[in-house]
Amino acid sequence: MTGTSTLRIAWRNLGRNRKRSVLALAAIALGQFIFLAVAALMHGYMDEFHGSITGPMIGHAQVHAPVWLDDRSIDITIDNVTSALDAVRADPSVEHVSARIYAPVLTALTEEGFMSFVVGVDPASESHDDGLLPGLDAASLMGEGRVLAGSGFARRYDIEPGAELALVGQDVDGSIASGLFTVTQVISSPVDIVNNLGIVMTLDDAGELLAMYDQAHEMVIHTRDLDTVGETVARLSAVPALVDLEVLTWREIVPEMVGMFEMVDVMLLVVLGIVFVAAAAGIANTMLMATFERKHEFGMLLSLGCGPSRLARMITVEAVILGLVGVVIGTALGLGLLLITQQTGLDYAALGGASDSYEASYKGLHLSSLVYPRLYASDVLAGMIAVFLTALLSVVWPIMRIARMEPMEAMRL
Amino acid sequence: MQDVLVGASAVTKDFHVGKITVNALRGLDLDIHKGDFLAIVGPSGSGKTTLLNLIGALDTATGGKVEVFGQDLSGMSRRERAELRLRSLGFVFQAYNLVPVLTALENVEFVLELRGEDGGRRATAMSVLEDLGLGELADRRPNEMSGGQQQRVAVARAVAAKPRLVLADEPTANLDSENGESLLKMMRQLRDEHDMTFVFSTHDPLVVAYASRVVTIRDGKIVSDIRKNSGEEAPGEGVEVRRKGTEPPGDGTEVN
Numbered sequence: 072m073t074g075t076s077t078l079r080i081a082w083r084n085l086g087r088n089r090k091r092s093v094l095a096l097a098a099i100a101l102g103q104f105i106f107l108a109v110a111a112l113m114h115g116y117m118d119e120f121h122g123s124i125t126g127p128m129i130g131h132a133q134v135h136a137p138v139w140l141d142d143r144s145i146d147i148t149i150d151n152v153t154s155a156l157d158a159v160r161a162d163p164s165v166e167h168v169s170a171r172i173y174a175p176v177l178t179a180l181t182e183e184g185f186m187s188f189v190v191g192v193d194p195a196s197e198s199h200d201d202g203l204l205p206g207l208d209a210a211s212l213m214g215e216g217r218v219l220a221g222s223g224f225a226r227r228y229d230i231e232p233g234a235e236l237a238l239v240g241q242d243v244d245g246s247i248a249s250g251l252f253t254v255t256q257v258i259s260s261p262v263d264i265v266n267n268l269g270i271v272m273t274l275d276d277a278g279e280l281l282a283m284y285d286q287a288h289e290m291v292i293h294t295r296d297l298d299t300v301g302e303t304v305a306r307l308s309a310v311p312a313l314v315d316l317e318v319l320t321w322r323e324i325v326p327e328m329v330g331m332f333e334m335v336d337v338m339l340l341v342v343l344g345i346v347f348v349a350a351a352a353g354i355a356n357t358m359l360m361a362t363f364e365r366k367h368e369f370g371m372l373l374s375l376g377c378g379p380s381r382l383a384r385m386i387t388v389e390a391v392i393l394g395l396v397g398v399v400i401g402t403a404l405g406l407g408l409l410l411i412t413q414q415t416g417l418d419y420a421a422l423g424g425a426s427d428s429y430e431a432s433y434k435g436l437h438l439s440s441l442v443y444p445r446l447y448a449s450d451v452l453a454g455m456i457a458v459f460l461t462a463l464l465s466v467v468w469p470i471m472r473i474a475r476m477e478p479m480e481a482m483r484l
Numbered sequence: 485m486q487d488v489l490v491g492a493s494a495v496t497k498d499f500h501v502g503k504i505t506v507n508a509l510r511g512l513d514l515d516i517h518k519g520d521f522l523a524i525v526g527p528s529g530s531g532k533t534t535l536l537n538l539i540g541a542l543d544t545a546t547g548g549k550v551e552v553f554g555q556d557l558s559g560m561s562r563r564e565r566a567e568l569r570l571r572s573l574g575f576v577f578q579a580y581n582l583v584p585v586l587t588a589l590e591n592v593e594f595v596l597e598l599r600g601e602d603g604g605r606r607a608t609a610m611s612v613l614e615d616l617g618l619g620e621l622a623d624r625r626p627n628e629m630s631g632g633q634q635q636r637v638a639v640a641r642a643v644a645a646k647p648r649l650v651l652a653d654e655p656t657a658n659l660d661s662e663n664g665e666s667l668l669k670m671m672r673q674l675r676d677e678h679d680m681t682f683v684f685s686t687h688d689p690l691v692v693a694y695a696s697r698v699v700t701i702r703d704g705k706i707v708s709d710i711r712k713n714s715g716e717e718a719p720g721e722g723v724e725v726r727r728k729g730t731e732p733p734g735d736g737t738e739v740n
């Protein structure tokens with residue numbers, strides 16, 4: 072870099088009014104930081120959300136009897152489940168498939184009676200990471216009258232391992248169903264219904280209780296690649312063993328969630344717009360002031376025969392340096408926040424001033440106020456590009472002024 | 485005979501300010517010769533700066549003709565005029581001569597770079613400063629120099645690329661007489677040693693004293709053109725006065 076290089080001149084010019092440059096830098100850095108913080112929180116939240124939905128709750132795709140989703144009545148069943156499962160499993164892109172049974176029952180514990188929900192599952196095929204019982208040696212805890220209880224449910228009714236539950240309900244034929252079960256473990260699940268009402272038992276126990284033999288209400292599918300789930304579903308729909316059934320992607324099952332993810336993207340775009348405005352205010356103000364202040368200097372250089380394009384380049388480089396330094400500082404701050412909060416998570420409740428973390432549920436999802444921020448390279452890049460474009464935009468007017476400048480006019484004292 | 489660097493004939497320049505027209509120059513004839521150390525004097529508002537701007541290709545005449553190095557300026561585009569200024573003219577202004585963020589050396593270097601000279605620019609710039617006795621100012625920024633030092637650096641910058649003609653608009657206006665004198669000595673030395681031609685607009689008697697030729701304008705017209713005997717440019721010596729209109733037509737010769 073020689074003494075008169077454009078870069079060096081630009082840098083020194085930014086140092087001329089240090090206070091103003093620092094202020095502009097601060098505005099840009101803060102903008103980028105806020106954008107990254109919001110993006111990281113949103114993604115942390117939404118990715119977990121997304122993971123829960125496409126994990127244990129809905130899976131990537133599901134198979135049911137055609138009207139099950141509208142009605143969820145116990146008698147709307149998938150028959151010949153074993154062969155249906157085999158048919159699904161035969162598809163090369165299917166990684167896991169498991170059948171589930173759902174039935175509302177009345178539970179009696181000593182003298183009390185309350186509403187609960189039987190969830191019948193195959194422990195072996197629900198123990199994978201995205202299953203309903205991840206990492207649990209469920210097979211040894213379930214079967215032959217032994218069941219698991221959701222943590223919210225257990226807390227509410229003081230149910231502890233060893234508790235005996237008497238269940239009464241209606242079986243698939245409309246007759247009275249009843250049975251006695253022992254709780255072996257209390258489990259926490261991101262699926263709201265399991266957590267707050269759930270009595271999780273084996274498919275065999277549930278089938279016996281409800282008189283459902285080789286039947287289930289739903290088959291949950293996890294594919295090897297979520298992006299191509301549409302093609303997998305199309306393929307499965309054509310399989311003979313499944314023709315009378317409905318095969319749907321998670322998007323089709325919970326369209327309102329899909330809408331939510333889209334809304335978050337729009338929100339991030341809005342935040343990005345605010346960053347843009349902050350940067351624009353910082354850079355444009357600086358460049359405008361600088362152009363006014365340096366009128367004589369520019370006039371002198373033009374008088375000497377310096378081309379307006381050279382001056383334009385000078386202030387463009389200045390604006391870009393200002394923007395990029397600001398955005399780099401903002402990014403560093405954002406990454407710092409990420410580093411600090413990534414391990415421990417960030418408690419929304421604490422942010423909002425509440426002393427206790429809370430748990431809540433939304434549309435069947437069980438949510439915690441603890442969020443693990445997550446940042447994508449694309450967010451950082453989006454911020455940088457926004458600032459870079461702002462820098463370019465904010466010199467348009469100054470450049471137009473310079474182009475129209477009459478050297479001796481600008482020089483006049 | 486001497487080379488004519490600048491030929492101005494019947495030059496007029498009007499400025500329009502709202503509905504008012506200011507006739508800044510009203511039919512002005514002037515030839516500037518190689519080696520002139522010419523002071524244009526006259527009361528404030530008489531048109532000195534306007535004339536200098538026309539000669540310096542910073543502005544175009546309303547009427548008449550201005551030729552610089554044989555080129556008619558009226559037919560030139562903005563860009564061509566900028567190119568002419570950059571290549572063949574040196575400028576020293578009353579103020580705001582230097583780029584504030586550059587050192588003296590870098591200021592000189594910058595014009596060399598603008599001219600597209602490559603290789604050894606820094607060394608060239610340094611030797612220009614040193615030749616003019618400004619070596620110790622090389623690393624100072626304008627705000628670390630006195631007004632006189634700044635003007636001397638401005639002269640160094642103006643002459644660094646060896647222009648044939650240097651134009652200076654009131655170069656000593658902001659200087660005390662001591663600094664003014666050292667600036668003038670520096671420029672006269674450049675004229676003598678490097679065959680450069682200098683044109684000043686000025687109020688300053690000191691500049692008049694150092695000038696080899698003094699042109700007085702009033703109300704946009706030349707009222708006198710005084711040529712001192714060459715070699716005798718000390719104040720008040722060997723002065724010959726010719727009133728405008730008494731000189732023979734086409735006069736361009738030295739009178740001595």
Ligand SMILES: Nc1ncnc2c1ncn2[C@@H]1O[C@H](COP(=O)(O)OP(=O)(O)O)[C@@H](O)[C@H]1O
Pocket residue numbers: 499500501506507508526527528529530531532533534535685
């Ligand atoms: N750009 C301009 N617009 C309007 N009037 C101008 C302009 N430049 C000069 N003038 C007028 O032209 C006349 C000559 O000005 P100038 O050449 O600056 O005089 P001097 O340099 O001798 O003081 C003055 O009346 C001045 O007001």
Ligand SMILES: [Mg+2]
Pocket residue numbers: 532533534685
């Ligand atoms: Mg003037």
